[in-house]
Amino acid sequence: xxxxxRLVLDTLKPYEPSIIDIxxxxxxxxxxxxxxxxxxxxxxxxxxxxxxxxxxxxxxPLVEALIGEMGGAIHSIDEVVAxxxxxxxxxxxxx
Amino acid sequence: xxxxxxxxxRIRAYDNLTNIGEIARRYxxxxxxxxxxxIIGVLMGNLTAGVERADxxxxxxxxxCIAMGVSGxxxxxxxxxxxxxxxxxxxxxxxxxxxxxxxIGRASRTxxxxxxxxxxxxxxxxxxxVLIPFFAAGLFPxxxxxxxxxxxxxxxxxxxxxxxxxxxxxGNLILSGVKTVLAGLVSMLIIFxxxx
Numbered sequence: 001x002x003x004x005x006r007l008v009l010d011t012l013k014p015y016e017p018s019i020i021d022i023x024x025x026x027x028x029x030x031x032x033x034x035x036x037x038x039x040x041x042x043x044x045x046x047x048x049x050x051x052x053x054x055x056x057x058x059x060x061p062l063v064e065a066l067i068g069e070m071g072g073a074i075h076s077i078d079e080v081v082a083x084x085x086x087x088x089x090x091x092x093x094x095x
Numbered sequence: 096x097x098x099x100x101x102x103x104x105r106i107r108a109y110d111n112l113t114n115i116g117e118i119a120r121r122y123x124x125x126x127x128x129x130x131x132x133x134i135i136g137v138l139m140g141n142l143t144a145g146v147e148r149a150d151x152x153x154x155x156x157x158x159x160c161i162a163m164g165v166s167g168x169x170x171x172x173x174x175x176x177x178x179x180x181x182x183x184x185x186x187x188x189x190x191x192x193x194x195x196x197x198x199i200g201r202a203s204r205t206x207x208x209x210x211x212x213x214x215x216x217x218x219x220x221x222x223x224x225v226l227i228p229f230f231a232a233g234l235f236p237x238x239x240x241x242x243x244x245x246x247x248x249x250x251x252x253x254x255x256x257x258x259x260x261x262x263x264x265x266g267n268l269i270l271s272g273v274k275t276v277l278a279g280l281v282s283m284l285i286i287f288x289x290x291x
Contacts, residue, residue: 012190014199016112046189071199073192 003031004058005086008079009051013072019049022070029066031057050078054086109202113179118206119213120263124256126167128275130218131256133163134225135249135282142242143290149232149241156229160222168215175210179203221256225249246283253279 013022019037026035032055041048049072053063067074081087110116137159141152183203187194194200228235228244235241253275261271 014186014190017108017198018111021108043189045186068192069197071186071190071192071194071197073190 002082003056003084004060004080004082005054005056006079006081007051007053007058007060007063007077009053009063009067010075010078011049011051011067011072012046012075013049013067013070014046017070022049022051022067022072025066025070026051026053026063029059029062031055031059032063048075108198109205112199112202113206115202115206115209119210122171122210122214123217124260126163126214126217127221127252128256128278130160130163130221131225131249131252132278132282133159133218134222135246135279136286138225138242138245138249139283139286139290142239143287147238149229149238152241153226153229156222156226160219160226163222164215164219166215167218168211171214172207172211175207179207221252224252250276250279 013019019039023035023037026032032053034054036052038050039047040050051067064074079089134156137156138152141155146152180203183194183200186199225245225248227248228241232238232241235244254272257272257275258268260275261268264271
């Protein structure tokens with residue numbers, strides 16, 4: 001199995017726990033070296049958060065369980081990078 | 096001491112999620128206040144009725160304390176559980192997840208238990224404090240002194256609650272204490288006039 005090195009997730013979460021708590025706890029999972037969370041939409045009691053995770057060997061089930069434990073829901077997996085190094089998506093003529 | 100630190104962090108996290116501290120504080124003051132005023136009623140009733148046996152005052156007083164404690168515990172548990180459940184379901188509907196097994200769900204259930212305990216124990220303990228002089232009634236030359244001591248304890252408890260409220264609001268402590276004591280004095284006066 002190839003190792004997942006980057007995950008970009010679109011999530012919906014309640015205001016609490018805050019993204020500070022979530023980022024801090026995600027960064028403590030094994031195989032993760034950095035986490036970035038940004039809020040791009042705020043609703044009455046919930047907010048949409050884009051979560052970017054990078055590491056040597058990210059375990060998606062662990063990430064999914066932690067986000068669920070914090071009351072969040074993963075709406076979509078927007079980007080995944082796996083392998084021995086991180087690559088960006090290649091530019092195409094359509095871009 | 097690691098477990099203690101873990102517990103402290105968990106309590107803080109649950110408090111952030113459910114606001115347990117603020118709600119418990121509010122219930123504590125409101126119900127302790129209720130408890131003291133109710134037991135003032137019991138004492139004044141016994142005094143104006145001319146009850147001279149300490150054991151009768153203690154048994155009627157303790158019965159009232161127990162009823163207030165059970166009422167607080169039960170009532171708060173049922174109402175808080177219903178409100179929290181509704182809130183959790185609504186939040187879960189918005190996040191499209193079942194939050195019962197999440198940290199929010201656990202914090203919510205903890206909040207219900209904490210609030211119910213505070214709601215039950217606050218009036219019970221506040222009222223029991225007022226009855227203390229009757230347990231030592233033998234030390235007083237006449238039972239009336241125990242009544243006065245009990246009512247004095249009630250006023251002191253009210254002052255304590257007032258000071259606590261004053262500290263929370265960061266307002267005038269003396270004024271806050273006077274406001275709560277006044278409630279005790281007014282109820283004593285009314286019962287005295289009605290009893291006379």
